[in-house]
Amino acid sequence: VQLAYGVANSDDIPLGFSCRPGSNQIQMSTPTLDAKTKTITLGTSETRQTYAARQEAAEMFDGYLLHAQTTANDPVLLSFAKLGWLVMAHEGRWAGLSPQSGTKTPVHDFLAACR
Numbered sequence: 001v002q003l004a005y006g007v008a009n010s011d012d013i014p015l016g017f018s019c020r021p022g023s024n025q026i027q028m029s030t031p032t033l034d035a036k037t038k039t040i041t042l043g044t045s046e047t048r049q050t051y052a053a054r055q056e057a058a059e060m061f062d063g064y065l066l067h068a069q070t071t072a073n074d075p076v077l078l079s080f081a082k083l084g085w086l087v088m089a090h091e092g093r094w095a096g097l098s099p100q101s102g103t104k105t106p107v108h109d110f111l112a113a114c115r
């Protein structure tokens with residue numbers, strides 16, 4: 001199961017989540033240009049978490065991909081499902097992410113499938 005947040009009318013996907021149904025394990029990924037970045041920080045108005053990330057060279061674009069893991073019971077993701085929006089630390093600023101109209105898989109459905 002996949003849930004991706006992208007920039008409208010582009011190939012840019014600043015944050016993606018995936019899981020094997022029923023595994024309770026969620027993988028997240030985000031691109032970065034900074035070779036020193038080894039974390040992904042996500043938050044809502046209720047909670048925030050920094051995840052240790054593995055970095056690899058990107059094959060389809062300049063820079064790197066960061067990969068981190070969490071579970072479907074992660075407080076940040078539960079808050080994300082409740083509120084409908086999430087922020088991600090990116091290049092020293094917070095970037096807001098929210099679903100576009102017509103989103104096929106709401107966050108709570110994604111989490112339920114992962115459990």
